[in-house]
Amino acid sequence: MAYTPASVTQDQVISPARCGEIIHTHSKSFKLGGLTSSGHSNTDVRKALVSPITLKDYPEMYQEIIPIALEVNREHWKYQLDSHDSLQLLKYTPGCHYDWHMDLGSGQHETRKLSFIIGLSPTESYEGGEVIFKVGPENKAIKIEQGKMITFPSFVLHKVAPVTKGERYVLVGWLRGETHFN
Ligand SMILES: O=C(O)CCC(=O)C(=O)O
Numbered sequence: 001m002a003y004t005p006a007s008v009t010q011d012q013v014i015s016p017a018r019c020g021e022i023i024h025t026h027s028k029s030f031k032l033g034g035l036t037s038s039g040h041s042n043t044d045v046r047k048a049l050v051s052p053i054t055l056k057d058y059p060e061m062y063q064e065i066i067p068i069a070l071e072v073n074r075e076h077w078k079y080q081l082d083s084h085d086s087l088q089l090l091k092y093t094p095g096c097h098y099d100w101h102m103d104l105g106s107g108q109h110e111t112r113k114l115s116f117i118i119g120l121s122p123t124e125s126y127e128g129g130e131v132i133f134k135v136g137p138e139n140k141a142i143k144i145e146q147g148k149m150i151t152f153p154s155f156v157l158h159k160v161a162p163v164t165k166g167e168r169y170v171l172v173g174w175l176r177g178e179t180h181f182n
Helices: 016-025 059-076
Strands: 049-053 087-092 097-101 112-119 126-128 131-135 138-142 149-153 158-160 163-166 168-176
Touching: 016 168, 059 087, 059 112, 059 149, 059 168
Parallel strands: none
Antiparallel strands: 049 087, 087 168, 097 158, 112 149, 112 168, 126 163, 131 138, 131 158
16 A cells, blocks of 8 residues: 555535634734744744644644544554644744744654644635645645645655745644654
């Protein structure tokens, strides 16, 4: 069976109404930055606005989304996973981007194994902003549809192309194993 570097859900995992609600609720709580997976802040590498989405505020959403990521994991990779990080809501305005990176790294990111991205914006509401995966000599670009989820192993190199028009919102999250890949 061919290896799957990234899998996109056929169905929406969050309804368009809910996507709009999440964006609206957090419209005033975005801050520039966040750290890259190497633990440093550098807008040449990553320029996006970030708002945390805590388990305390969204228990039902976590209860819906995490099992879907686990199901995709069972289907494609079968990693041992037992916890997850807090979700982050990211906003990209024109000029925002995220250069090539992996989601696992040293320190607190060492045990990340599975990453996911959920599109919250309709694709026609912004230009650019494709997630590009490095899969061998070729790159695979995905413009994530509203409500759908891309799941991928956290070691897969990926980047987000600069947004050139409009606003792009996504939710991102990571699942962990007790130990790092070995
Ligand atoms: O904005 C995205 O689609 C993905 C962001 C990302 O790669 C990350 O936060 O690690």
